[in-house]
Amino acid sequence: MNNKLSDFEKSLYKKLKSGKLEVKVSYRTFLCPYCPDNKKKVGLYVDILQHASGVGNSKSKKRSLTEKASHRALAKYLIKDLAHYATSTISKRLKARTSLTPAEGGDTPLVYDDDQFEKLVWPWKGVLVNIPTTITQDGRSCTGESGPQLRDELIRRGFNPIRVRTVWDRFGHSGTGIVEFNRDWNGLHDALVFKKAYEADGHGKKDWLCGATDSRLYAWLANADDYYRANYLGENLRKTGDLKSISRFAEEEARKDQKLLQRLNVMVETKQYRLKKLEIKYSQDSIRLKYETEEKEKILHGYNEDLTGRQQKSTDHFNRIFADHEKQKVQLESQIKKLEIRELELAKREAENETQRKIVAKELEQNAAIFSYAQLAAMEQQKTREKVQRLAVDHKMQKEKLHKRIAALERQLDQKQELELEVEQLKRQLSVMRLVELDSGSEIVNKVETFLRDLSETEGELAHLNKFNQDLVVQERKSNDELQEARRALISNLREMRSHIGVRRMGELDTKPFMEAMRKKYCQEDLEDWAVEVIQLWEEYLKDPDWHPFKRIKLETAETVVVFLLLYITNPNRLCFYFLS
The missing domain is CATH 3.30.70.2890 (XS domain)
Known part of the structure; x- marks a missing residue:
């Protein structure tokens, strides 16, 4: 697109330079030959230059390619070929006016605008x-x-x-x-x-x-x-303002344009120099790129050959693996069929085994119940034997004590008999002494009184020993009767023992009330872990003897809760039973 525009611009510029199209109307007036006749643009040099530059550089889509190229060519023609008319034309007219004489001028003076040669206020x-x-x-x-x-x-x-x-x-x-x-x-x-x-x-x-x-x-x-x-x-x-003539203003503008043109020329030369450097670099890069491209093609050719060989090897290897897989697939299908048949047989056997397993499980449960019952009964019998042995040992010890006491009583009885004999002897002596009382005197009477006192004391002691002996005999018979009665009651209780023995776990809280209370209060699904934590916290509280959870509150709901807790504490673990069948 840009190349086409540039070529068209060059051809139109050559046409303008040849003079086929009218651009300069007078020494200060110019026109645009590319505008329509009814819109023919006529004005000063600067006006036409601005018009041509504006249309040529316009980015509007309404402007055609021909219109842009023609106005670009006009701007180029004005800058390169008609720039001196903006300054030199006026100065030439001034020189011509001063050099003409009345004879040369004749009766027809030169037509000009007086304001163009006088000084005006600028701006x-x-x-x-x-x-x-x-x-x-x-x-x-x-x-x-x-x-x-x-x-x-x-x-x-x-x-x-x-x-x-x-x-x-x-x-x-x-x-x-x-x-x-x-x-x-x-x-x-x-x-x-x-x-x-x-x-x-x-x-x-x-x-x-x-x-x-x-x-x-x-x-x-x-x-x-x-x-x-x-x-x-x-x-x-x-x-x-200042005074300035139009010619001076034109010269200043021309100098500015000349400076601008010089700067543009310098920029063009700089860009051309850079363009040459870029062209040299481009040629060097092109040669290097060509060499690298050839090397790359060689490497790529070798790589393609190597890749083709590897692909062929991999294809052969894949075909062998595929053939092996097909063989294994056939073998697996045959094995799967065998396994399906085996699975059906195992399913039948599993159904039979399930029935047998249920029977065996039931028998195991019954045996476990019988074993647990027998174990508990053995434990109770062991406890009873130990209790009976302890009672027998106690009874034996009491019998030994009683035997010792009986031996002591027998010895005392012998002493009693001896004392009775001695009393009889003393009585006889007393009767003899009474007979000889008159002859013996006062000393004999004193001896008799002493013997009488000793005799009364001995008789009192003998009566006390007889009473104590009778009490021991009665106590021994009573203990023997109680032991026999306990033995008979234990034997009868063991014979009438229940088939289910309940084990009460004292001191452990019931989780059911906690779960119900928390479910009513929070209505969440994951309450089990939370309830376990709360129960453990309550158990820790209950271990502390200084913990007092009860308060006297006037609210009815709180009093109801206190009564419930008191009832629960007075009857703890009323549901914590584990029945062993």
Whole structure:
């Protein structure tokens, strides 16, 4: 696309350079030959150059490729071939005007615009006079239209000012204004159009100087006369501008364009130098790339051959593996069929074994129940034997004590009999002594009294021993009767023992009330672990003797809970039984 545009631009540039198309109308006026006749663009050099550059560089899709290429060629032609007309044409006309004599000129003088050879105020400015003013109520000053109002009025009339400043003197609004235009060629063109419009309307500078006959505005371009005028208007012009002729302005613009062109040429040369370096580098890189491409092709060719050989080997290996897999698949299918038949047989046997397993499990449960019952009965019998043995040992010890006591009583009985014999002897002696009392005297009487006292004491002791002996005999018989009665009761209880023995686990909490309470309160699914933790915490609390969980509260719900806990504690583990069948 860009190559086609560049080629078309070159061909059109050659056509313009040959002079087949009209571009330069006069020494200062140019036109665009590519615009339609009804929209033919005519203007100054700068206007046509801006128009051609704008259309040529436009990115709008409405502009065709031909239109862009033709305007690019026009811009190139203006820059390269007609740039000197922007400056040299005016200077040549000035020289021609000064060199001509009246004889050479004849009766027909050279036609030119006087304003092109006089000095104007730059930046381009126009002068507005006869602005309506009014005196204030106090009569000390004058007022009139402001600068923005005047600028809007000029814009409505088709002019293009950038600003309007009113001139004020010591009495206020002086009725004069300064119209400012752009600094470039467009501003000069707008200023000239502004001047010619008022001159054509009979409201130019000459008309104002000849005497104004109406109240309308008069306007002209500010020149040297206005610049050096000794009034407020001249003072404002001197503060904000300089005097400059159009030829000087054109030369300055040409110098600027020349500098720009030089900079562009330097940039072009730099880019061409870089382009040459890039071309050299490109050629070197192309040679190196060609060499590397050849090397790569050789390596790729060797790699492809190696890869082909490996692929062939892998294909052969895969075919062998596939054949082996097919053989193994056939073998596995035959084995699967055998296993299916075997599975059916095992299923039948499993059904039979399941029935037998249930029977065996039932028998095992019965045997376990019988074994547990027998074990518990053996434990109870062992405990009973141990208890009977302890009772027998106690009974034996008591019998030994009783035998010892009986032996002692027998010895005492012998002593009693001896004492009785001695008493009889003493009685006989006493009777004898009574007979001889009269003969013996007082000493014998004293001896008799002493013997009588000893005899009474001995008889009392003998009676006490007889009573103690009778008590021991009664106690022995009573203990023997109790032992025999306990033996008979134990034997009868062992014979009438129940088939189920319940083991009570004292001191362990029941988990069921905790689970129900937490399920009512929290309504969650994973409450078992939480309930176990709470139960363990309660068990730890119950181990502490200083823990008092009960409080006296007036609420009925709390009192109900306290009663429930008290009942639970008074009857702990009422459901914690493990029945062994």
